[in-house]
Amino acid sequence: MKIAMLGIGLMGFPMGRRLCEAGLDVQVWNRTRAKAERLQTFGATVQDTPAQAVAQADIVITLLDHGAVVADVLFTQGVDAAMQRGTLFIDMSSIKPIEARDHAARLSELGVDYLDAPVSGGTVGAEQGTLAIMAGGSTDDFGRALPVFQYLGRATHVGPTGSGQLAKLANQMIVGITIGAVAEALLLCERGGADMAKVKEAISGGFAESRILQVHGQRMVERDFAPRARMAVQLKDLRNALSTAKEIGFDAPITRLFEQLNAEGIEHGLADLDHAGLFVELASRNGMT
Secondary structure, eight states, X not given: OEEEEEOOSTTHHHHHHHHHHTTOEEEEEOSSHHHHHTTGGGTOEEXXXXXHHHTTOXXXXXXXXXXXXXXXXXXXXXHHHHSOTTOEEEXXXXXXXXXXXXXXXXXXXXXXXXXXXXXXSHHHHHHHTOEEEEEESOHHHHHHHHHHHTTTEEEEEEESTTHHHHHHHHHHHHHHHHHHHHHHHHHHHHHTTOOHHHHHHHHTTXXXXXXXXXXXXXXXXXXOOOOSSBHHHHHHHHHHHHHHHHHHTOOOHHHHHHHXXXXXXXXXXXXXXXXXXHHHHHHHHTTOO
């Protein structure tokens, strides 16, 4: 099976490495070529343009920043024309559902099949092959993708085109809101004189238990905000959720609040912190370090 991967960043690199290590023929492209070249060690072939990368591919996977970039790579940089009829295009980027449906419709006219299949699990999940993969599209196309998905994580078919992106928005709403809840609660305890690390330990296993408490809560305890997923990306996802909510006539006041908090944190210079860095914004509001 010939795979093309477009976008070899924080997630694309470990995912691409797993596909190479599984013995697949992997062609890669990245805007910054040096990032793609890291996969040469694992057997990938680096191409100069995205169109060259996809020309002979059975399956094309994109892991790009946002919908506008995906559209540019697809329809301006020539990927649409370079793909063969019958190619399966899997967009694992996080974009708006309306963008996914538009891309699918345009590719269908060219005989190219489409899945939107964003992921959750971060760089750790990408490295370990334990990502949650949320796929939207036809049942047949989902079945075609499973031999690739098996090396990346656990895939679930959640509905027609655009549904994968809806599921990812739900994931990001829950993640972003829960990060804020954990940060605010731990800061409240620290301000009141409790040991934040011990509070986290005490409430673990109770109804407040979550992966966010364990992973991001620990980052907050350690003041470790090296980016795994940046605040800027979290803000983009929350804004996509609000845009989609407006499109379908749904009021999302809690998401709107956390969009505002993340936006203000970014205005204060926190864009490149891990999304647990919302803790820093909330601490600053309270005069805490």
